[in-house]
Structures are given as structure tokens and as C-alpha cells.
Amino acid sequence: MKSSATKPIMLKVVIDTNVIISALLFGGQPAEVLRLARKQEIQNITSPAILDEIQGVLIRKFLWEPKLAKETRRWVASFSEMVEPVETVSVIPHAFDNRFLECALAGQATFIISGDHHLIDLKTFQGIIIVNPATFLRLILD
Numbered sequence: 001m002k003s004s005a006t007k008p009i010m011l012k013v014v015i016d017t018n019v020i021i022s023a024l025l026f027g028g029q030p031a032e033v034l035r036l037a038r039k040q041e042i043q044n045i046t047s048p049a050i051l052d053e054i055q056g057v058l059i060r061k062f063l064w065e066p067k068l069a070k071e072t073r074r075w076v077a078s079f080s081e082m083v084e085p086v087e088t089v090s091v092i093p094h095a096f097d098n099r100f101l102e103c104a105l106a107g108q109a110t111f112i113i114s115g116d117h118h119l120i121d122l123k124t125f126q127g128i129i130i131v132n133p134a135t136f137l138r139l140i141l142d
Helices: 017-026 028-038 048-060 066-078 097-106 133-141
Strands: 011-015 042-046 080-082 111-113 128-131
Touching: 011 028, 011 097, 017 028, 017 048, 028 042, 028 133, 042 066, 042 097, 048 066, 048 097, 066 080, 097 111, 097 128, 111 133, 128 133
Parallel strands: 011 042, 011 111, 042 080, 111 128
Antiparallel strands: none
């Protein structure tokens, strides 16, 4: 009887814009989350709307050159699974935060990793666990 090696199922996550930007600018636990995604130890799920937000925030709030912000957008896309959410949700008053919920649903993510209290306060959404980077790392590395 032959045994077939199976590839381990990779944990699917949606990494919020604030975590990605914190990783890029400040390091720490957000950078560790991003490193896990880059190394394909976890699978980041993203959408065009989220990538647009990353690029826009880098330009508007952090005064990055548009070319560098666009390259950063491409870099994040390069290690992420792209989804086009079809389901619209309106759970959080801050409208854009709902895009992370939609992305997680479309990509069948297990976690949303965020530093945004609007998301974290939900704790879960349709079975998706919403945590900050420190809690995520503690859950998967312990």
C-alpha cells in the first residue's frame, strides 16, 4: 500500500491594513505576522480594495512616493491569495472595515489579524476569529 504525502493545510488569514503598515514602518509583532505570510507559513487573503487602501494610506498618511507605494502593493499581492468578494456586509459603522470581513468570507479565512478596535471588538464574525497580532502569534506559536 502506497502512502501519499499530503501537503499541510495552510492557515488562511486576512491581515488588516494597519498591521501591514505597522510591520513596514515599525516592525515588532506585526512584522512577525507579515514574515509568516511572506514565508507562506500562513496564507494571507487580500482583495483589490484592501491593496488600494494599503497603497493610499502609505501615500496620504505617511507621504510615501506613489511609485514606492505601488511597488509595496505589488509586493503584498505577490505572497497573497487574491479574492473578489461578492457578498457585501455592513456590520461595522466604519464602512471600510467591512471590506476585511467580506474578504475573509470570500477567502474562507480562519482569522482576521487587526489592530482596529472596530474589528477586534467583534471577536468573531461568522466563525472567523478576529485578533490582534500578539494574540494571533500566541495562538499559533504556543
